[in-house]
Amino acid sequence: MTIRMNLGEDSYDILVERGSLADVDKHLNLDRRVLVVTDSGVPAQYAKTVADKCKDAVIMTVEMGEGSKSLEVFGKLLQTMLEHGFSRKDCVVAVGGGVVGDLAGFAASAYMRGIDFYNIPTTLLSQIDSSIGGKTAINFDGVKNIVGAFYQPKKVIIDPELLKTLPARQISNGLAEAIKMSLTSDKELFDIFEAKDIEDNIDEIIIRSLNVKKNVVEQDEKETGLRKILNFGHTIGHGIESSEDLSELYHGECVALGMIPMCSEEIRERVINVLKKCSLYRILDYDWDRITKAAFHDKKADGDTVSVTTVKEVGSFEIKTMKCLDVIELAKISLEGLK
Ligand SMILES: NC(=O)c1ccc[n+]([C@@H]2O[C@H](COP(=O)([O-])OP(=O)(O)OC[C@H]3O[C@@H](n4cnc5c(N)ncnc54)[C@H](O)[C@@H]3O)[C@@H](O)[C@H]2O)c1
Numbered sequence: 522m523t524i525r526m527n528l529g530e531d532s533y534d535i536l537v538e539r540g541s542l543a544d545v546d547k548h549l550n551l552d553r554r555v556l557v558v559t560d561s562g563v564p565a566q567y568a569k570t571v572a573d574k575c576k577d578a579v580i581m582t583v584e585m586g587e588g589s590k591s592l593e594v595f596g597k598l599l600q601t602m603l604e605h606g607f608s609r610k611d612c613v614v615a616v617g618g619g620v621v622g623d624l625a626g627f628a629a630s631a632y633m634r635g636i637d638f639y640n641i642p643t644t645l646l647s648q649i650d651s652s653i654g655g656k657t658a659i660n661f662d663g664v665k666n667i668v669g670a671f672y673q674p675k676k677v678i679i680d681p682e683l684l685k686t687l688p689a690r691q692i693s694n695g696l697a698e699a700i701k702m703s704l705t706s707d708k709e710l711f712d713i714f715e716a717k718d719i720e721d722n723i724d725e726i727i728i729r730s731l732n733v734k735k736n737v738v739e740q741d742e743k744e745t746g747l748r749k750i751l752n753f754g755h756t757i758g759h760g761i762e763s764s765e766d767l768s769e770l771y772h773g774e775c776v777a778l779g780m781i782p783m784c785s786e787e788i789r790e791r792v793i794n795v796l797k798k799c800s801l802y803r804i805l806d807y808d809w810d811r812i813t814k815a816a817f818h819d820k821k822a823d824g825d826t827v828s829v830t831t832v833k834e835v836g837s838f839e840i841k842t843m844k845c846l847d848v849i850e851l852a853k854i855s856l857e858g859l860k
């Protein structure tokens with residue numbers, strides 16, 4: 522199935538198809554120099570499969586983990602392209618999760634002011650979220666995603682087969698973002714989470730999540746308004762993620778908890794049941810001072826108030842301006858009371 526991203530000159534297709542990695546050359550123009558970027562945690566066979574189909578491929582394997590989204594590694598990618606005589610007509614292919622996609626996409630955007638970029642996301646999170654929307658970035662001076670570009674790929678190839686090697690906890694990490702999209706925008710997707718087997722329905726979960734993100738991004742490519750709904754659960758989620766002692770939690774695991782206070786009491790029980798089903802539910806010993814600091818020290822906090830997305834009924838949302846302290850109070854009440 523192909524999902525078309527309609528972004529004027531920057532439009533592109535997202536192909537979701539089992540087995541598409543194996544015939545990747547049917548979908549991408551690889552008849553040129555290709556920098557295939559992957560990381561040390563992604564099964565090496567995936568990048569090799571792509572490289573074998575290219576006329577002239579260079580595989581670059583960066584160390585797995587957030588640390589590779591650095592100026593240093595970014596520089597290495599550019600250097601590799603320069604050393605191998607990459608021209609404006611050549612391209613970069615990312616084969617990995619959000620780390621590889623963000624890094625490789627940014628390198629493609631910068632080399633010779635922009636060469637073609639293809640993304641082959643291999644984690645659930647990257648397949649449903651980070652690979653579309655055109656945001657690329659690295660971290661700098663300790664600040665996440667602070668240097669980057671809006672740069673759309675020429676095509677995205679999603680092969681759900683690649684998820685079979687992904688650890689269960691990484692699957693849950695991606696599911697958190699899919700649950701997020703169902704809550705604000707797709708009631709039927711939420712029904713799948715509630716009533717059906719997740720693994721059996723993973724392709725549909727991917728496609729429905731992509732469609733939610735597609736609609737949001739098409740309406741708000743540069744994140745000025747609607748795109749805020751993609752931050753549902755993220756204010757408190759970021760707070761939890763950044764409060765030191767809990768930093769071993771994954772992003773999705775924190776967002777999952779961050780969504781609970783932002784749902785109305787009417788639906789909270791159902792949301793919690795879905796989180797339980799996806800191994801995204803836990804009871805923590807929260808440090809509210811730290812969470813408050815971390816939650817509102819980011820760019821989304823606006824003075825004393827913050828713009829948050831709330832969900833009253835599954836599949837719909839409201840964007841509200843709330844006092845930061847009221848958000849924390851709400852989080853305290855709803856998260857401390859959990860059993
Ligand atoms: N650009 C965006 O819009 C956007 C949106 C959300 C997140 N992000 C970024 O994405 C990054 C997180 O992405 P992620 O969750 O994909 O993490 P990740 O890229 O670090 O991947 C998670 C781990 O899984 C391994 N892995 C990847 N694919 C695998 C596979 N098929 N089988 C086995 N192991 C595999 C990786 O080596 C890594 O160790 C963050 O840096 C975040 O800032 C970007």
Ligand SMILES: [Zn+2]
Pocket residue numbers: 698755772776
């Ligand atoms: Zn997120």
